[in-house]
Amino acid sequence: MNNSNSAHKESPKKGKDKKKKKKRGGSKKKTTVEQTLAFKSVGEWVFLDQPSLLASLASSCVVDDFGVQKNLGRGKEKLVFELHSHSKCSDGFVSPSKLVERAYGNGGSKNRGSMFKVDLIQGPVVLPLVDVFYQFKIILLHTILSEGKWTLQYDEAMTLDMYVLCGRMGWEAAFSDCRYILKELCLSFNALCKYYGPLVVIDVQSNLKVKVLALTDHDTMSGIAEALDAAHRYGIKIIPGVEISTIFSPRGGSEPEEPVHVLAYYSSCGPTSFEELEQVLANIRDGRVLRAKNMVSKLNKLKLPLKWEHVVRIAGKGVAPGRLHVARALVEAGHVENLKQAFSRYLFDGGPAYATGSEPLAEKAVKLICDTGGVAVLAHPWALKNPVAIIRRLKEAGLHGMEVYRSDGKLSAYSDLADTYGLLKLGGSDYHGRGGHGESELGSVNLPMLAVHDFLKVARPIWCNAIKDIVHTYAEEPSDSNLARILRFVRTPNFKGGSSLSCCRELIDGCLSLWLTSEESHNPEFDAIRLKLSHISLNREKIQVPIGSQ
Incomplete structure (x- = not known):
């Protein structure tokens, strides 16, 4: 009504209004x-x-x-991008392949808190799942109350793959390109009516398959190869990444040091100098082991008996035990009820059982990422005590972006900081697979397509140059080790005509077609590299020898 009155009052300025509308349009x-x-x-x-x-x-x-x-x-x-995830190769709870499998099944949480009417009657209750996302068909759920538990069945007229569970459970149905997962139906019918009356709040999750997954384990890239194998089966693109643990030391020493995590995103070939990066990461992992041992020692002094072997067993073979593994040991030993309590009571920064490791300075880590052909992004800046000073210093060192988006939306204050310092605005779920209501699901961060585009506008030239440097090194010195650098994080592609390649140029051309666009890979520099590769052959053992010397 107000709109019509307003339009009536403004009628003498009709021409002006038209101009405004045209401008908005x-x-x-x-x-x-x-x-x-x-x-x-x-x-x-x-x-x-x-x-x-x-x-x-x-x-x-x-x-x-x-x-x-x-x-x-x-x-x-x-196109769902997940740019922050962890596997059990660091402190995650699932293997890299299981992480990829979950990313394929999950890809964004939508429509939480959708309402469904429940008729307060005995016997079957029909819950119509409304057309909540992407205009899919209506699903009819027949809810049958039995001994205080929920049993969910589906309308047989519909074509669904259905899993029926009872009690504390989650229900999922798969059809077409989408799955809906309904959670939190662990309460009895009477309890639901008591707390919600005729309206029941059901957690609805619309799953869109993640298309691009960055595996960013803490201080290791050991899970990338396994993730790539799994990703090939599911049609997911992997960005080789790592989350580097660093320390920020304020100038002048007036304030205490602060832990800072920096995400690194690399091309399909990985870092241009993998050995240099790995040496830094190995030092951090060694320091993490000593740090975890110190934490266990402090906990024992606090009359919380904990065995180091217990922490090592939780971490798993080949994984450097960290703070999260100590927290899990506390839970399993019965000293705390959950991980949140372990951190809030004992393991928080500066806490009674907290200990430091041997992390490099944050600025040096950012510079290392840039020098090895990566894109450097500040992780979860909202956890920092002094974000402005840290962002300013890291920008000077070459920082490309910072996380701004979370599963609960964009943080305006950090978005403004990103604008102030000219940084990319990114985000990811920081998924670890620990489960529970406190963890964001893979793909749950809604990255705007324009933000993804801006990220790739910065990243792709960096990655293109990194690939060019790695391939050029191999062309200059065609050794097995240099070829391994090219294929370190990549499945060897299957090319038409079988696996018998007459020269390395065919192999590299096949790889480049998967990594770079035609525009990126066809320029004078790559053409010169191709010319050199034409004179290098692959024998059956994949040993590189110059064609002229055979």
């Missing part, structure tokens, strides 16, 4: 075009190794900055 059209171009550019990179999907980008359809969709012939699908 023009702005909206510009944004849509920008999103469309961003989506196509990102899609071209995502589907480099999937030509059939790459060809379908021409029929893309952009809806808005948070829901960019495209038609792949199997329904609408979103």
Whole structure:
């Protein structure tokens, strides 16, 4: 009503209003075009190794900055990027392959808190799952109350793959391109009615498959190869990454040092100097072991008996025990109820059982990432005590971006900081696989397509140069070790015509076609490298010898 009155009062300024409307419309059209171009550019990179999907980008359809969709012939699908995840190779709870498998099944939590009406009657209760996302069909759930437990069945008229569970459970049904997971149906029917009345709040999760996954284990890249093998099966693109533990030391010593985590994202070849990076990471891991031992010692002095062997067993073979492993040991020993309590009581920064490791300075870590062909991003800045000083110093060292987006939305204060210092605005779930309501799911951070596009605009030239440097080194010195540097984090591709390649140029050309666009890989520098590779052959044992010397 107010709108109609307002329009009536403003009628003498009709011409002026038209100009305003035209201006708003023009702005909206510009944004849509920008999103469309961003989506196509990102899609071209995502589907480099999937030509059939790459060809379908021409029929893309952009809806808005948070829901960019495209038609792949199997329904609408979103390009979900997960840029912060962990496996059991550091302090995660799942293997790299299981992480990829979960990323394939999960890809973004939507529509939490959707409401469904429950008829207060005895016997079957019908819950219609409304058309909540991407305009899928309506699902009918028949809820049957039995001995205070929920049993969920489905309408047989629909084509669903269904898993039926009882009691404390989660329900999931798979159909078409989407799955819906309904959680928190562990309360009895009477309890639900008591607390919610005729309205029941059900946690609904719409799962869109993650398309790009960055594995960023703490201070190790040992899980990348396994993740790549799994990703090949599921059609997921892997960004080799690592989260480096560092320390920030304020100038002048007026304030205490502060732990800072920096994410590094690399090309498909990995770091240009893997040995240099690995040496730094190995030192950090060695320091983590000593740190964890000191924590166990302090806990024992606090009359909380804990065995070092227990912590090592939890960490697993080949994994440097860390603070989270100590926390898990505290839980298993019965000293605390959960991980949150372990940290809040004993293991928080500066806590009674806290200990430091041998982390490098944050600025040096950022410089190392830049020097080895990576993109440096500050992780979870909201956890820092002195974020402004840290961001300013790291920007001077070459920092490219910072996390701004979380599963609960964008943090405006940190978005403003990113704008102030000219940094990319990124984010990820920081998924560890520990479970529980406090952890964000893989793919749950809604990165705007424009933010992803900005990230790749910065990253792709860096990665292209890194790949060029690594391949050039091999062309100059065609040794097994230099070839291994090229293929360190990559599945050897299967090329048409079988595996018999006459020269290394064919192998490298095949790899480059999966890593770089035609525009990126066809320039004078790469052409010169190709010429040199044409004179190098691969024998059956994959030993490189110059063709002229055979």
